[in-house]
Amino acid sequence: MPPLLEARSLTKHYGRTVALDGVSFEVGEGVTGLLGPNGAGKSTAMKLFLGLIQPTAGAALILGEAPYDSPEGRNRIGYMPENDCLPRDMTATEFLMLMAQLSGLPPSQARTRAADTLRHVGLDEERYRPMHEYSTGMKQRVKLAQAIVHDPVLVLLDEPTAGLDPDGRQEMLRLIDRTARNFGISVMLSTHLMGDVERIADSVIVLESGVLAQEGAVASLTQETETLIIEVAEGVDAFAAILAERGVEANSDGNLLVIEHAKEEDYDTVRDAAVDAGARLRRLAPARRTLTDIFRGGPA
Amino acid sequence: MRQPGAEVFDLGYQRYTGPREGRNRARWALFWNGVRTLLGIGRGGKSKILPVLLFISAITPAVVFVVILAFIGDLAAAVEEGSFVPGPADYYGVVALVLILFGAIMAPELLGPDRRDNVLPLYLVRPLTTLDYLVVRLLAFAVIALALVYSGQAVLFAGQAFTSDEPLQYLRDNWADIPRILLVGVVIALFISVATLAVSAYVVRRAVAAAVIIGAYIVMGGVVDGLTFAENCTNFEANFGESPWLEEQECDYLIGDFAPYVGLLQPAGVTDNINALVFDLDPQSPGSLAVSELPDLTPVAAYLVWVLVPAAALWNRYRRIRL
Incomplete structure (x- = not known):
């Protein structure tokens, strides 16, 4: 069985800027932290694995398939972006139903999954409110919910604790931990906060200036x-x-x-x-x- | 009433083992999302006001036409006398303006929020491509535009039939209008959809996009009418009675021989010319009159250019968006 994610000599240039330079690594089950300072190439790697952009050279593979070339394969991954991405006027329920159907679920199943997923992230009561009325913490939960509503095998989270207060951050980390341990959905977590990775990740990939600086199990790196x-x-x-x-x-x-x-x-x-x-x-x-x-x- | 022994269990997170229907399900879901957005379904009451007003605006001219027909009485005699007897082609002339308003107001509403709220990357990490997104959004818009024009035409056609002395005979005599109505409806809806969505792709703010669309429609229309105004034209005085499509023209235009080509730049004329061609009518504006000097298929070619250029602009905009 192919690894969940695989970078094979993955290279991405933006004009003369080299965002990723021949990076190779594999990601298996569990929680993997993608660490690196700003400009290290984390977001570029994420976008390559999501099929949003095409590699300049090498390959970014999800379950052995290149997501840019085969859109069908994308229905088994989820993505939670760092920035705001929720339609202001929609309710969380309607939005999650849409996102589930966009991943191929029929409407009746999408409705059930939307309700269940919102309950699991603690948004049962507020699910019929327009999302522009939500707090930052609630929006982060909806963002996580839309990423897992279709029950992906892997979810990619981009800076999931950004902008949260200490309590909100702890809550989000607990939720991500539950996603991996209880829901059985593997997680790749991109962050520049090492504390987040140390707290919940099983393994870590460290990028620096577009190259692979470190990789391995968190336990062995922090021996x-x-x-x-x-x-x-x-x-x-x-x-x-x-x-x-x-x-x-x-x-x-x-x-x-x-x-x-x-x-x-x-x-x-x-x-x-x-x-x-x-x-x-x-x-x-x-x-x-x-x-x-x-x-x-x-x-x- | 509470059932004795009934208990609610939290089974925890359940893996999904049901069907996954692939890209067509994703396209269909996005299409319905577009239709719901345009009609304000699932939104607050305010979001429904504009669609309702636009549907009323589209149907009102048809109702007015039916009232006129009811007063005319003997249609055949009125046609013979040369009196104005409103028909489906006249309705398209009027409703094109309503459709421009619909496009100006609703096209930015369909594309703008997806970019403003950064939802687009969430769609495109699903089994959808940028082309899927654009085609589906365009189809959703065109379907509502078609519903607008066809609803008015349906009212008018039914009104014509029921105000005539013999409705069944009317249907037998005028059945050929139905494919014409359907064809011109598609022509108008497609043009309005592509053109207004293309403008909305470049202008995020709804008010600005609406102003650009309406401004371009009015200003370009006025400028072209001005430039193609004929000072001396043998048929000019009688052009609404005679058929300049069939007769030789002798017009002196302010801009000379370029006038017919400049006439092709008039947004309103794009669909007016096709409407006139399909229903075999006289042109309705100086711009269209000038275009009528060109070979019959020229308006068709111009229409294709007017649809394909905005479509290319739309694609180009989304192809370059940094996700």
């Missing part, structure tokens, strides 16, 4: 490092002094002690020193790399 983080409630100075006497160099930062290049036996030393110093341990854990570290070439 544990050799840096040991110790947080104590009190007695941090005495604790650090005892550690230094026993040959373990620790840098203090408030209530935190950081030991670089910690070895296996250092854990026992830390435990004994904490007892001897009367320091109350709150946390003792190896540091993990964050996606921010990966971007900035941080500690491995």
Whole structure:
């Protein structure tokens, strides 16, 4: 079975500007984050996979088919754009029915799917109101609902948390997580917010200046490092002094002690020193790399 | 009444296992969406006012014609006397103006919101191409335009039949008008649809698009009539009685021999000339009179140009839209 998405030496030029330069990767089931700063080529990659634009060279394939050349194949994907895209005067129900039928569903099934999908995104009560009356959060939910109303195998989300307040962002991330875990619809999430990817993605593809910078499972990219983080409630100075006497160099930062290049036996030393110093341990854990570290070439 | 033991279960998200009907379902859905938009179905009460007014405007001339016919009484005698006896061709002359208003007001309403609200990319990531979108939108518009012109013609035809002494005999004598009515209706509806949608493709704001369409119709019509006005024309005085399509013209135009060709640039004349050709009538304006000096098929060729050029402009606009 072909991968859900596949980029084969994917290249896109806009005049002399190279948006994507021979990028190759595959996307499987689950949640995949497409990360990169502005201008990295994320939106271009999305549009190529959606069949909105044609590659200059290479291929963008969805389930083994090129969406630009075979429109029929597009009825198994969904798309949620970053910007406003909802017709002001339509109700959410009418809009979702239309979008379901545009993906090939007969009217009676489209009506049922529209009602069900709006309920799943938490818009049951407001579904008959014109959409220009909706809040930003409600509009984001309709945008997600129209992307999944036809039950695609894969949905492409472009900056789905853009413009949302912290609560709205958490809610949207929960909804995306449910879409993948409970609804069984794979997700490709384009964002420049690494926190979003770390929170819900299984794997990540990092683009930078039109080329592939990193790819892999989020868990392996953010694996544990050799840096040991110790947080104590009190007695941090005495604790650090005892550690230094026993040959373990620790840098203090408030209530935190950081030991670089910690070895296996250092854990026992830390435990004994904490007892001897009367320091109350709150946390003792190896540091993990964050996606921010990966971007900035941080500690491995 | 509550049924004992009845309970509502939330089954959670269910995968869709029903039929997927492909592109034709998508085209059909977009077509109905266009029809609903144009008629204001599923929108607030305000959205229905304009379509209703336009349908009333299209039917009113037909009703007036029927009233005139009822007063004339003996139609055959009136025709022989040379009195004005309104018929389907006259109705098309009047309703073309209503259709221009319909196009000016409703064409921006059909295309504008899809671009203004950025809905177009959502349509085009479905199994629809840009060409599908344009053809389906055009068809939706043309169907409503046809409904407008045919509704008036239906009223007029029925009125003519029932105001005559013998309705069945009237139908037998005038059945040949039916294909003419249908043909000219398609000609007018297609031209208005393509031309007004092309303007709307370039001008997003509804009021501006409407002003451009109505302005172009009136200004170009006036300029062409002015340029093709004949100072001396043997048939000019009698051109509404005689048939200048059949007789040799001797006209002195302000712009000389170019006049017949300039006459082809008149938007109102595009359909007037075809109407005159199909119903075998005299031209109704100086521009059309000048065009009548050209070979019979010239208005047909001009019509095709008037339809194909806006169609190409429409396609060109959407082909270049950055999604």
